[in-house]
Amino acid sequence: MLSLPVIVGFGGFNAAGRSSGHHAYRRMVLESLSAEERRETLVGLAVMMGLVRCEGDRYLDADDRAYDAQAVEQQFGPTVMEGTLIRRIDPSFFDVDAVHWQKNASLRGEGATSLSFELSHRDLPEPVPSDWQLEDIDERRVRVTLSGEVQVKWDSYRDLPVKSAGQLPKGFDPGALYNSRFHPRALQLTVAGASDAIQSVGIPWGDIAAAVRPDQISVYASNVMSQMDDAGFGGLLQSRLKGHRVSTKQCPLGLNSMPADFVNAYIIGSVGQTGAIAGACASFLYNLRAAVEDIGAGRCRVAVVGNAEAPITPEIIDGYATMGALAAEEKLKKLDNADETDPRRSSRPFGENCGFTIAESSQYVVLMDDALALELGADVHGAVNDVFINADGFKKSISAPGPGNYITMAKAVASARAILGDESVRERSLVQAHGSSTPQNRVTESEIFHRVAEVFGITEWPVTAVKAFVGHSLSAASGEQLINTLGIFRHGWVPGVKTIDRVADDVFAERLHIPLQDLDRREKPVDVAFLNSKGFGGNNATASVLSPSVVDGMLRKRYGDSAFESYRQRRQNTRDRALEYDQRALRGQFDTLYHFGESMIDERLIEFDSGEMRLPGMTQSIDLNLPNRYSDMTGQS
Template identity: 45%
Template sequence: MSRLPVIVAQGGISPAGRTSGFHGYHRLVFDQLSQQKQKETLAALAQIRGLDASASANEILAGSLVRKLEGNLFDNNALDYNHPLKAGEGSELILPKRRLPSPMPAGWEVEELADGKHIRVTFSDTQPLMLPSTRAGIVNAAGQLPTGFKPDELYQSRHHPRSLAMTVFGASDAMQSSGLDWLGLKDQLAPEEIAVYAGSAMSQLDYNGYGGMMKARLMGKRVTSKQCPLGFAEMSADFINAYILGSLGNTGTSMGACATLLYNLQMAVNDIRSGKRRLVIVGNSEAPITPEIMDGYSTMGALATDDALRKLEGLATGENPEWRRACRPFADNAGFTIAESSQYFVLMDDELAMASGASILGSVADVFVNADGYKKSISAPGAGNYLTVARAAALGRAILGEESLRQRSFVQAHGTGTPQNRVTESHILNETAKVFGMDSWSIAAVKSYVGHSIGVAAGDQLMSTLGVWHSGLIPGIRTIDGIADDVHHSHLNILQQHQEVTGAMDMSLINAKGFGGNNATALVMSPDVTEKLLSAKHGKQAMTGWKQQAEQVEARQQAHEQLQVSGDASPIYQFGEGVLNEEHLEFTDKALKVPGFGKAVNLDASNPFWEID
């Protein structure tokens, strides 16, 4: 019998706000919240934005979700580039003497000037030159983190790439908001029973990472000693192990373009179901709002440019489009909206979750991954996503039955807001609904609120899904006026307004598609269904014990939430603390004991294969 991977905590930061406490989700459905919940959401958002109590609700909300690109990351109206030109024979250039390059370029004739500090260069041949220039960006809509939120200022970041600073905040938020005793948990586990699967689909491409390493010399600057090592894609997992969790367990990341988070979630689910791991941190952090990345996607025709949005809205050249509505899944649209986000989730096997009194936010039955096979274009969609969606729906039916799948399930669509996605993904979902007997399958698309955070995208979808079960509202796609003519939806209910979940919503399919043929679909089950599964396996007495433990966990969660809202909580960042070496290990040929872990690493291994004669 498989162990059940239970989601016991979530944390992070997205354009919607802080993930823990369901604050990010509540920003999506803010207009449908009770007055008290609105007040709590505003307080949490104001705190991370650094606003005081005098700020109005409109002011607080304005600096969140998809909106016009702000100037805190870079000036989008003055993007640096080098304009190529050619200087003809006989042209002259005056340079400081100390700036004379060595070796001297061919075709240069040098004459020292009278001041002794400058030289005159005369070109004896045509010379290619680069003239520093600026240009305005053609894309102004982005899903930025809330205005004023600066993750690198919350701890001693030491020139960390932006997505790593977001990792420190996001992973800390998940762990601290869980209400769990982490030292007590480690005392129950061996090092190899813990894993961290986290990373970034595009690595760290801002100036403090690979971006700076690649262009520093071309800008006349020096490469730093940190840009290369901190640029690696799996560095989020490394930071969590080294500075937050202190884990010696399994680690790494699995990359699959825009399906990356589900690839990491699949590793966690496989590990927990097989019994190899008991506690897994899963997440991704992506900071792709840089001029170079936006230039790459817009050159592909993938991003919604200002001109394209104007055409959709019937505006004249120079008029401002509705940047807030830039992402329009399943409607007449013009491209996706790039975003940054950091989402982390803590999963446990069912026995550990019960024993620790952990909160039950839901559970992950499985994650299905399929490639597309032969492709015409590496960026074009293919057949693989039909397989992943169908397999997830079939498993949901097998676990909970036909009626549950047909009446009490919904889909968090990939929903990028591109013309191609609206056709291909709607056909996949519509055909699945048709063959499995769904007449009006509810479809949501959270990118309409927070944009497309590349490798973290499915994390934004999972954050929203867990919120649905907490508050009973599936966020509608509020950025669209109707469904496009080429969208397949005979058996779909593509939500344009928030849908109140009047009865139990048992399961959700989280769908992700990525360039190169990376398709993944997760089947996530509700807290109510998860508790029923736990009760069926462990019995009522064990559930009573879990509930008693859960009261203490909830009290610690509330205490931490108060610290967060008051601004007194800091991310976990243990630099240079608790460093282990060979002197701390108790090492025999049968076991290896590591300080801080209650169980030793078992070295008394048995042969998992067959005997050799």
């Protein structure tokens, strides 16, 4: 039997807040929640943002004034709303109206006069130019005289045309959750996000690890832009130009494999399979496919999958803006025919738009094979049926869309139809669109959806796009799509594309339903969702994700009523423990997992023979009795 990869945990952080417990999803559908759910979401964000702290049943502000939950919502709710989702880039990153640059200049003497200036001895260039004449002033300073000209660089400050981004909730610092000294921001997000996902499972990680062989745990994670802030590759590449020294950490911590390596080395202590697959903006789905394939084939039984991206730097924004890919303020003003524009509406999927909005995010999920999930009583939030990846063939522009997405989308729908039948696909499916908010994307992606819907007989296909709320987090974007989908499965509300007034005229919307307000699917639950991603270079990927109710039916059929009912009883304990973590996190107690230098394996104590290997501290052994996969070619059984 092929193992089914089921989702047993999920977490992370983005502009909408904490992903576990569906809280980031709930921020996006806040208007549709019950009064109690709305209050819990806003109060949790107020704690996360440092507006209040929780002590017992009371909430205290910076002046130790006490509030109950209702008072927190009334007093701080507007601040929470303003400090989440896409918004103007916070000065804690940089001043978008005065970004530091360097301007080149040439200095020369007036007329035929030589140019003379004073320098510290230690500031002299190496070697000293041949046309410089030096005269010592004292032990520390020297006078330089030259007859030509000298090139200098002035500090300069310019206006950045892009003013908005999807930032973590204002006041929330992922690096404050653990000892994050010298860690680039993307790796701080990695630790916080992966820890949140693992604790959301509701089963202690030690129990999970003890239930499988050490090499049956996999981690697949990466990012696209590496770590480009000062603590990573950004500082590494700028150090010589700025006259600074490279640190010992900037090069290794800058690698785009670190979002996987940090999970292995500091969070779960895994010695199993690992991978860091990058496929531009489809990277999450690339990593998810590796996990799905390995679980299905029995190569692993547990997989942690995710991405962490922190691209809100002037250099990265400048790069994408120069391509014309980002929503610049002046372009938005022209769209709105106004002197001012709302930065919160800069991302406008399928509406009149002008570019995407860059964002930071960390999104991780925990997968298990179905047999292990039943054995441990894991709570199943959904299952990944399949992930399809196809390229575009020959291209003229590396950033332009192509035919590969037709293949991935059609195969994903066909795969779901094979499992669920025509009715579920036609009546109870939805699409999580890439929805990047570019004029080209709204036309090309909607045409793909329209043509696929036409072929499979779909007439009112719900299409949502989470980038309207949180922006485009590059490698982590499809992680946000997946976790948002789990929220739809749980609560029944499909987030509307609330940043547009209407669907653009050139969108192929005849067979699509792109809601502008939250769509209520509680009476007609969604069975399957299709996550679509398009990346530069022809990196197309589409995944089909099955709802927990569908998965429950599949598990009952595979294992029988008795085994399934026994599993349901064990599952309730897991849900109780997951809820305990969720309630602690709502009070600001994230209990972030970070094990630096703890429980390290002494290689001298590794024991093995030709049949198995035992590692100190690991409950089970690693099997060395490997089968001959080519027995028909070798004659060896």
